[in-house]
Amino acid sequence: MFTTICLVTAAWSQAAAPVSSDEPAPVSFEFELLPALTQAGCNGGACHGSPNGRGGFAMSLFAYDPEADYETLVTGGLGRRIDLIEPGASLLLRKPLGEMSHGGGVRLAEGDIGLDIIKRWIQEGARGPEANGVRLDRLEILPEGPVLRTFPEVEEPLTATAYLSNGETLDVTSLVSWFSTNDGIAEVDAFGSVTGKGRGQCAIVARYLDQLVSVPFVFVQPVDGYEWPELDEYNFVDELVNERLRELQYFPMQTCDDATFLRRVTLDLTGLLPEHYYVKKFLEFGAEDKRARMIEQLLASDEHAAFWANKDADLLRLTRANLKEAAEPYATLLRDSWRSNQPYDELVRGLLTAEGAGAAYYQALPDATTRIEATTQVFLGSRLECAKCHNHPYEGWTQDDYYRIATNFSDGVVHARTKQGIAPWAGETSAPLDERRAAFADWLTHEDERFFARVQVNRIWAELMGRGIVEPVDDFRSSNPPSNEALLDALAKDFVASGYDRRHTLRTILNSQVYQRMSEPRENDEPDIELFSRQRRRLLSAEQISDAVKRVASEGERAQLIGGAMLGRAVASQRAREIDDEFSDWVNRTRASLEESREAALGPWQITEIFEAPDAFEHDFGVEEFTSDPLGVQGLTWTEHTEWEDGVVHPLKMPGNSAVYLTRTVRCAAAHTLTFSLGSDDGLRLWVAGKEVLTRKVSRGAAPGQDTVTVPMPAGASSILLKIWNGGGAAGFCFSAGEVVDVRLMELLEMEAGPGLDAAQEKELRDRHRSGDDEWRQTTEYLAETESKIDRWFASLRLVQDAGDQKAESERITFLRAFGEPARATSCACERSKEPTLAQALQMLNGAYVGSMVRAAAERFRPMRTGVDDLYLAVFARYPTSHERDTVNAYLDGGDVARWEDLVWALLNTQEFLFQH
Amino acid sequence: MIWWLLPLVSVSDAPSFAADVAPILHRRCASCHMGDKAKGGWSAETYGRLTVPGDTGETPLVPGNPGASELFRLMASDDEFERMPSSGDPVPAEELEVLRDWIQGGAEVPTEQQDVSLAELSARSTRHAPAPEHYAHPLAVTALSFTADGQRILTSGVREVLAFDVTSGRLVHRYGGLPQRIHSIVPEGEGSIAVAGGLAGSAGELRRVALGGGEVAPAVDVFRDLALGVAVSSDGTKLAACAADGSVACYDASTGRRLWKSELHTDHVADLAFTATGEFVITASRDHSAKVYAAETGELWTSYTRHTQTLPDREMYQHAIFAVATGPGSDRVVTAGEGGEVHVWEPRLYRAEDGTASQMETRFKAKSHVRTARLSGGDILDLAVTADTIYAATRSGEVVALDARPEGGLKATVLMSRPGDACFSLALSPDGERLAAGTSSGRIFLWDLLVDPSKAPAEPLLIVRP
CATH class of the missing domain: 2.60.120.380 (Jelly Rolls)
Structure with missing residues (x-):
């Protein structure tokens, strides 16, 4: 019996024995013990780092609160976790060593540095955090990267050094928690040694206390017979994408044909299929720069403004339920911003400072929590909600940062840990709310280059290329690096230089060869995932499919309405010109009559x-x-x-x-x-x-x-x-x-006489004048009605998501929801689901909406002389191949309208129709 | 390697069922012959069960005749196809010898052990390794008590209880043979103490130790996790213990026989006490409730839930309860725990005013008899009470006296403050003249309550570090 005890005691004293003749420094609670627990996974979010811990044992997530952790370990659980006299009896060792049942399983084994640290710490008497206020200033990982390795030489040791506030440095290579953002590409062991596993790029991330540092890695696998093909480069986007592809030895795809381009760019910019007679014209058109001209034409269209405003409306949670009567003006503001190509910084500033209809920004985000979380997710591309309760586990955002930003958006913010107010992230503590909001807007749009422009160009890129350079688009963090940093930087710089011109960035990307690449994967080539060697095939979005189906069925009706609207617009503006000749007389007359009264x-x-x-x-x-x-x-x-x-x-x-x-x-x-x-x-x-x-x-x-x-x-x-x-x-x-009397009229007239009117006020006063004219008023009313009919009939976009219209259009709404139209309950781009579902298949195969459209389309194309060609142009934006034409004609020959319905139904259910490519 | 739990193999020539036989049968048979799916229709759960024949119909046990006892025959068989255990090594010869001697000697089992599980009987017989001779660090004082004569202070040690002279602070005796951690010590008259402890997360024990020394008796009871509290009724007839596995049990003090056991708590039961009249056992649990049991029957009489407040229009909290103290001389109960909350209440009054529906709480609270205080020093880990004063020990290292007189309003006076040195335990001398407090750094402080209790002792009486 005694033998056993002596052996064990000897084992313990050996662990404690100094390695060299020097007495080792005692284990530091903050800089060694806590990192060791983090490394073993103890204080992770799924285990004892969760808010209620596990089994009654709760620590702070990744050790953000050392004092509380010390108390929990030493005096918590009535002192049962640590045994100073016989360290081996400590729960803190027996549980992770698997000597007794442990929900988290075996976390430590003999030989682990972490185990040695925990043992030594207990043996030394479980010393607490140092009271001298020394903090971790920074964590340095060397080499900093990017590290480029070519197979088979794909090993790289990393070292980690902690710089403390007292000037000391610690080698913490074996104490940090290492992980790889993609284990298929590289693995990293507990000692920071990286081994490449596959071709591609990833980041190796090191966590040490509240610091997170990542090192980008690129692994090249030489491809037999790799040779860069002959390829046009139109602008810097092409250069930067190609540089990366060449480096990693991926093949770029060639430029797609005109029909594919037209369908792709029209869907991307307007959400609509190109009209079939338009396709004919474009294919026949001979100009060298016809693609660039088409891009310009689409960028200038109202459909483009509406389609892209709808993307904003998703993120900004524009719904009738949220905003009531403020919904329409907000939708108009967003659409007009695209229509007039308003500088993006100006738009965002207007929202953040609650200017005019932009006040709806805060109305849609009713409490302090949603305000900070939505604002940071939408404009900083960062998910801050974690930091509400603890330091963000995967990013440099701390709990303090969270409450500082919250203070910029609301009054009376109280920090969860200190229970006190905190200085705002930007601006002065004493400043009123308006000024604090403005200060944040200044910081966001102009003072810090890390977020605003990069986040926005990345969102635009993702819309056009099917995947962000940073993906997900609202998850910017060092452990989720961009797949092409140089490209993202260049686009952001260009965006800033253009004066935050969103149309400019769209134009730059759309005119690149990269955007215009074919989507078919190259034969026998393992396609890249994130380097943009080709276009991605993308399922059409809810609104795109819905409108596409509708357009195939009833394009003629739309043309009629558009014609009516054009005529109405011409008449109204002609009449307005006539009336406006009288404007200054009218102003003087009105003023005089007011003065007389x-x-x-x-x-x-x-x-x-x-x-x-x-x-x-x-x-x-x-x-x-x-x-x-x-x-x-x-x-x-x-x-x-x-x-x-x-x-x-x-x-x-x-x-x-x-x-x-x-x-x-x-x-x-x-x-x-x-x-x-x-x-x-x-x-x-x-x-x-x-x-x-x-x-x-x-x-x-x-x-x-x-x-x-x-x-x-x-x-x-x-x-x-x-x-x-x-x-x-x-x-x-x-x-x-x-x-x-009419107060507003009097105000306008006063301003007209005094400081002058701005454009909006001028229009308001002129409209008051014009509305006195019956012809102008009737034409304008007709025009508004026709335009809203066009919107209602063809655009499935619902800039204002309205519960009220669900009854009227329940078939279409069910269809839209099945294809992923978001309910706008969050500010996450991920709320718009891009996953194919069974409901979608059922909708396309025999849903009520598609059914009625199939019948309408059959009626429409059947009487046409070149009905089959026209149908193919409408559905696929291309002519049928001769084989297709023969097969189809053979089927239709002598059949009734049901055959045509079959044909339309079959075409609508092809991948070619349902996907953008 | 769980070397601090050494099973007892054999000590004397006449094998005892509990100490010698049960551990062997449990070790060799339990993995297959337990519970509803006991193999071969034969169960080795208790003595009572193992005497019932299995599917073969053979009599397992024939007292006085090992050869006719199927149980023994199969274990001792040379035929490896019928030998038990059917998987694993044969039973060692020395263990077979113990079994044969026991059956030969009449296979006697005391009546009270016949329906106790073999697992429990063998656990009770665990013999612990000796205590370490010297401690590398002072030991946190998780248990503290005066002896009945007030001459000595007893503290928790590692696998032992340490006795110190109350005036000199000198170590005078070490009572070994106990489990790894000791969490509660109470005197049972002049000659003996009851001790609760165990190995965190694995086992708990209630043991009785004769202060005169001598052989360590088997555990009175065992638990699946640390035993955290033990209490003796004021008339000395009953003993009760509670454990981290959520169980509470009560025993006849003279025989050690268990009267009842309850497992209604869903988390650690940190402390317990008898009311002054001996009518109730009150528990304090990390599951945020204090429960009132009828001491006679173990029936749950009521649950005290006011350490939790879930009213939506007020501050919401759920506080663990770590300590309970009762009396003296009245039905009064004091509970305390997380959030520095102290509640003074009486079981009868509480049950009378407690509604069942939660929304009635507001109404009842308005005219409640419960007196509460909230100490700024945070979690309260232990309590000691006199008729006029409540002493509380806190995790932040404070000892606080609360004026418990009806007009006193539970006004708090800090007697000692040692930030960073959690105060785990408190004890009052039997004459009520002295108060002792034990801290996580192993220090024990002593107050003479007759002189000036408001001053903190400058120096500890002693530091627990043999």
């Missing part, structure tokens, strides 16, 4: 809080010195009441001996007198344009017309200040002043 325009009421004092009627609560500009008084909170109508008694909730102030503006086109009629409960005082004009200290119930006063008014805007005093009981007031 003795009318005034009144702004909405604003009311203060209630003040109490024994002499509230006489007492100045800090307002009465500023009666000409009450809204300018510091420290007062005014609440607007647009719903208070004039001439009606409005009850106020006031205690006895209290007073309240109300104010509104009154505008007069010219100086004249104005009569005010008031009622109050109890007393009132009235100031107009800074002068007290009425004082009534009475006790009464309010009724209209109790007091009247006539006051000379200056031209322009003045303030009315009304003080209502309540001696006791109920309180309220009643107010009216002459007749009220």
